[in-house]
Amino acid sequence: MTDTHMIPRVVAYRWLAQFFLCPPDLAKLESYNSVEGRQFLTSLQYDPVLASPASWLKDAVANADTLAHLQARISSAFTGAFDMGGPRAALPYASVYLSDNGLLFQKPARDMIALLQEMEMQLPEGVSEPADHLGVQLQVAAELLEREEQGEPVPIPAVAFLDQQVLTWLPAFHQRCATLAEDNPIRIFADAAQALVQDTVHPAELCREPV
């Protein structure tokens, strides 16, 4: 299987995943101000599903009073959406949307743990999150896509995984994020995640300008 997207989907999934897993630290933001960083973001801007977050990040890094301010702003958005409750909350866990009472660590988390075991993979170092965290799922999708591209066996095809274990709740998460302010980075990145997964599972449904 050959990826013909503007930005390889493996890259797209991994780039988005890291943002959901942890807000970028100062070093990461500084790296986006480097030649390579700007070039990378420019590359992403040419991809329909990634253009919006890439543009936001590029502008934010370029125009921030200080990167520390930007980092604080992103962290605040991250905490407000992922770590807290209330109207600004959009918890990034499948279990919250697929279980009674919004409980954490339910069947979606168990399914993800089982899948990771089958893939002989573990959660990222230093990440103390349930396995059904969106960031983990996007990383798993990337891993499945990469293995498929390389002709390696996979426990489940990437598209099937995304369809059966991600699209079952991502729209609900996306909907929660849609209530956030338009310039809230969580909303911008959630838009992209929804579009990316949708594009992968149902490519024809995403309206895209020709490149």
Add this chain to the structure above:
Amino acid sequence: MSIHTTKTVTRRGLLKGATALGAFSAFAPALLRAGAAQAAEAGDILSGSHWGAFNATVENGVWTKITPWDQDPRPTPMLEGVMDSVYSPSRIKYPMVRKAFLENGPGASPENRGSEEFVRVDWDTALELVTNELRRVSETHGPGGLYAGSYGWQSPGKLHNCQNLLRRTLNVGLDGKFVNDSGDYSAGASQIIMPHVLGTLEVYEQQTAWPVVVENTDVLVFWGADPVKTNQIGYVVPDHETYAHLEEFKKTGKKVIVIDPIRTETAKFFDAEWIPVRPHTDVALMLGVAHALYSEDLHDQDFLDEYTAGFEKFLPYLTGESDGTPKTPEWAAEICEVPADQIRELAKLFSDNRTMLTSGYAIQRQHHGEQSHWMLVTLASMLGQIGLPGGGFGLSYHYGNGGSLSANSVILSGLSDGGTAVEGMAWATETGAASIPVCRIVEMLENPGGEFDFNGTRATYPEVKMVYWVGGNPFSHHQDRNRMVKAWQKLETVIVQDFQWTATARFADIVLPATTSYERNDIEHIGDYSLKAILGMKKIVDPVFESRTDFDIFTDIATRLGAGEAFTEGKDEMAWIKGFYEDAAKQGPAKGVEVPKFDDFWDAGVVVFEVPESASQFVRYADYRDDPLLEPLGTPTGKIEIFSRNIEKMGYDDCGPHPTWMEPIERLGGNEPYPLHIDSGHPNNRLHSQLCGTKIREGYAVAGREPCVINTADAEARGIADGDVVRVFNDRGQVLAGAVVSDDIRPSVIRMYEGGWYDPVNAGEPGSLDAYGDVNCLTVPISTSKLAQANCGHTGLADVEKFTGDLPAVNVFEAPAGG
């Protein structure tokens, strides 16, 4: 979605420009770690909780099912909520710091506590903040600056006793310089006065064994006690042995009387005679019975002469000789609304039969609550059956499955608080009390340097600037919430360590995420009184998110304070647990108990001890009755003190030297600022506020709110129907609740259980409407008296109206809003 594209760029060009995939990987790394994942935990694990021992089924490292321990004779339905609590959306996931505190330091914008956003920090940052604050407050404000009384029910377990661990940290790391507390919220009045009367706490003592009661008691009275409800829980792991005995008693068909404004679970269980007494008038009712006993010569003068002291000084009060008011049944009937004839019948019934007068803590958790149990003991003394099989009184049949048979077990110690007693230290006299009565915390904050009386002593409140709370939720158990919200603003620093976003955590500056007791190993007894077994409280799942065990957190803080070795004594979690067990095992030979090796015990998960035959014949105070000279009580006279010279010497105007009817600050038929009495008893479906944030709530919440039971006539008069959302209000606060219209409650009384989570619509604003139903927004903040300084959690009147405004959402069962 905004998509920016250009038709002149090709994919190949892009990839080339980005130096292809190699450059991408720096910005889009593969974060999953390769390699065989550690096999996730699976299987069944025996562990325990305040609700009983249970088996936890784990699948792929996740707890999926809970089933009662097969030796639990009557598991509680609340167990389901135990599992729920681990995965609740109200879990605290990471260390959090209130934004203003993080940016501007201690004391920044305290008025915003409860409403301001929190900022996630890493553990190192959080613990540096904590340690620096402990040092700063200690150095700047002295030992009176830090309050670590930290009260609450925490979780069972001999090691992760988080309140002990906190004090141990401060004892070894700050030389014990902190303010502690005395007593508890459960039985604060009784536990102070009973030692004067009986020489023991009495409220936490083993009771006459249930088989003795079943065989010998003719009339079983539950006076403000509901054991069917309250024995579901235990301070350790409950044995639930009571229920079989209650069944046995029920089978006898003997008389059961429930004296209570509510037709309780126990009343329904026994189909008992229900005497719906007016709240807060139990002492008057008891005096009426006592007067009938005396005036009709039904009392046991011989018992009074031989086993009690001071009846002759009480008698003039009873007869009215001393104050002109005979405490006749007619006098009592006017106050308590129990007919005088019925009071006389009770007196005759009690005296003609072997009568067990049992009481819970409710009738002492009210203004002048000391008098209730003192008068109950006096009444039992007049009946003369104390120390006889099935007669007398019992103050703990409702708690910890009192009266269950005591096993011949070895007894676990636990981690000590690591210090000498704080009381009496030199600094205490310079900076204020080293220990305050537990429920006086708001007075302490409001009135630094102010004097207070307590059980014959007089001390001054220290000027506390910092509070460290762990394993408790004062924003649930303390009275007059709105006054508390304001007082809390006087603090410079508030640290809360918990596993969930309690109301207290929401009003903190630094919040540390602890594990639940199901994410760590520990050891505990089964059976508060029976000590039936020792249970390995095994870890069920790994700590979720970034939570850490209490032992781990305090080890880190103690280490930062330079006292890590003194704190741990070089032992880790399992070494401590093994040590507790092996120390207990040393008692085995002397008790004739064979105790398995630790490894065998831990593999099995539990060791159950035999119950000796003698346990089923235990009669409380039988030894005293048999030989009062050789087995005297621990009172000054060695007898039951109906008149206490020690209390007389204290000279308190609100607690005299013998049991006395004293008008409470508010009551129906007395000072009645509002028309309805609030009965704020212990909940049937949770432990105080514990488990309120779980699925158990779905079984009792009404319109998503805490239920408010209201009598049919009272509801009709207010146009309230079953299921309506109502506003319950008085001068102290206002809460929303869901109406339950019922005739199981006497008119003019409403019942809202304590422990509903405080959910202010405008957080941090005193007087805000509470959207869920924390009854302590409505209760009075005063203490029982100068003697015990205990809380009056059941005192308070209010009114109810149908709520017709815009219904605010209930938000308290998830993490607080980000700001």
